[in-house]
Amino acid sequence: MTKPVIGVCEVNTNLQDALESVGKTKSNNSDEGWGWVVTFGGFTISWIMSIAMVSFGVVYSTFLQDIRTSGTLSAWIYTIAMVNANIVGYMFGPLVDELGWRTVAFVSGLLYAAGFIMSAFSTTAWFLLFSFSFVTGSSIRILLDSATLVITHYFTSWRTLAISIALSGIGVGQMVMAPVITMLLEEYGFRGATLILGGIALNCCVAAMVFHPVEWHRKNSHTIITGDSKKEETTVITTKRGEESCLRRILRIALTNMKMFKSSSVSIVASKMALSVSVFFNVFTTVPFAMQQEGFGARESSFCILVAGGCNLGARVLTAFLSCCPKLRVRIVFTCGVFLAAIALIGFNVAENLIGKCTALGLIGASYGMTASLYSLLIIDELGLHMLSSVLSINSLLTGIYILIIGPLVGMIRDLSGSYVASLYFCVVVFLLCGVHGLLIPAAFVMDQHRDTAHHQKASHHQHTEHMAVQDILQHPQQTTSGDPYQQRIRQ
Template identity: 25%
Template sequence: MANVASSDPTVRRARIFYGWFVVAAAFAVTLVGFGSAYTFSSFVASLEKDFGASRGSVSLVFSLAGFLYFGVGVISGPLADRWGARRIAIAGMLLAALGLILAGRARTLMEVYAAYGLGIGLGLGCAFVPILGAVQRWFVKRRGFASGLAVSGIGVGTLVMPPLATTLIAGFGWREAYLVLGVLVAIVGVGAAALIDDDPRHRGLGPDGSAPETAPSSRSVEGLSVKEAARTTWFVGLYAACLAGSLGAFVPFVHLVPYAVDHKIEPTMAVLLLGAIGVGSTIGRFFLGGIADRMGRDVFLAAMYFGMAGSLAIWAVAGSFLVLIVFALAFGLFYGGWVAILPAVVADHFGARRVSGIIGVLYTSVAIGTLVGPSAAGFMFDASHNYFVPIAASAIANAVAAALIVMTARSASPIRVGVP
């Protein structure tokens, strides 16, 4: 009787579409994974003090991790296409947890580079791109909305994890704080990753909960190979835009709290600015993805870059806590919209067949920007003891990214795959 019931299409449609469980799992993985990574600004002062390090050298810890968790996608994406996202994501969460725990035991800054940089970098790199690819296969019509919900965990993590880290540091010390974060990632991250499923066909379903298509040309799995995608004008344009935009997009996650403290704002208040980025980012990921589905996801992507450029310009001249809060909320909104929509744009243009691999190659541009941007901003500050130049450069970089998307949309031949 159970077999009959499970094969009945009416019964199957009555259940909650499993794609939403995949989205929820991706949400939890990004919440604890990226939430822990974005607590780094809370640890900057402690690392500077304990290791006698400059702000630039401490900032390089985050930049190294960021370079890896975006850059490793070029390997983890194709592996997920071949072996399945669940296995790769579970391994990634275990690596991230181990990196946090070992960072808390580090005796030199080089050991922090190795533990945090490699652990968080490789761990999130193994998890992020595969789970994004998995979400794209479960949706077509609501792809932007689903992607937004999946990565909104980053926004919520940015909201709740830095204050948690600051509280742990104040109460127990930075080493114990890293231990708690590592245990949290091991429990929540690994448990959520175990719920990931790569393809709706595994459960007798089609994208968006429709009836499964058995033909090889099913829109859920058609698309270009990685090599074919990389040769297109659209891929080149996206790559250049991501590289330019990411040079500035990750600077606030390292330098906003130190900037605020330098402007005589108490550390307990300064860390709230990261929470404000999280609030804006969560709103952007939850609500803007659906808007992008209606207005056009390419146009929306350019608008997000313009928005980040404008908000970074506000930061460049901000001197009070109120203005910094305005910046943090606005930046978070546009940053969240950018992260939410980028995987959907990739799937739109190149299809879902090799989407994890394509996203992985594309995100090497973000890896380079993350490696260079925050650390360069730190060394610029060390040289001038002023943040205006690196923040202004970050704003200009995102304006360039927006212009590149507009130019690509106007000049490139359309190659949209799997868009209703």
């Protein structure tokens, strides 16, 4: 597929193309060896990262009830954590470009563990808002994206399988950690269980240490780039690095990424993924309350969530093997998964017994696993590997914004209608909108191609005009106006 030319990347286009060509020539040794060690490290980070989602419903909810925290404040603690995770995740691309995968993942692991350890000493909900929502929350998305990005650079033929294996850790964590956390809570209480979870979270730092630069494990890495273009680009980048501090470079890259919204294809791909994540988040937080309103107990709700987690894991594994087929289009599978979630959510609202509710939630969990395992692959397939970190940053920012918008809307609809069913039907509409959103990707590529063609034609016309003006001045120097600054610049 022809990839669009995106204006903000024009400065480093030659260097990126050269690096991509090098990766293709060395693909014969990039699907083996250390890449699978990196995949195991990504799997470890994924299942440890899921502790934040599982622990809030089990550990922190009990603590908040004991100190008689209002339901509104309790809901905002988790919502702010997810919003903060995605907004801070916007800095993922610039941080990785400047510091590397291993450093970013290691520091994020420290923050993730520090949030749990600090929460063990909390006495109020406001302190938990700081320790969980801001300290722990700020590292969740960066940790997950770090594991995903490094794996994509280690594989070519088995890239889809490796990413799916790493991301399947989320489903494993949701299934395994719920009973483990319950056992820790019964044995050691809130503070002891939270401290142990902080110790488990420190293993993210251990897993991050295997995220070596790809060049360390590639043969003949000394013949990376040849030609004058490499020398020129390297000189420009080295000069910029020498003139700017680390913080200024990170901020410059972050601001530059914002300009990528000018590309229709980037905006639609990032927005499609962000919209799906935000609506899945609201569905899974609303479903337990909807079941309790219909007369189901907490045990039945927990069982349905457990089934959804199992189907989530199964869908990730199945998608991993199916996506290895070269004829499979990631965009089509992703869109089908979103439409499946909309149909299953309608079935959940219509079902009246536990079996029907459980089956519908299982399908929703499967659709979430199907789409979540394809985020990075969708970016690579539609926009190219060199766009992965930047688009993930934009997607993270949009996800935080969408959660902040859709969450209050879901609550407002529930308050106005008096029923969680109306809120879930609103989520169905958003799912359908997300599916239709994906159908616009081919049109976005056409728009980008027309824009790039017009841009190149305008640039060529400008160059031709200047060339003709220079030739005219050189051929008729006596007609040159000495006071004309444009003609003086051409003469120089």
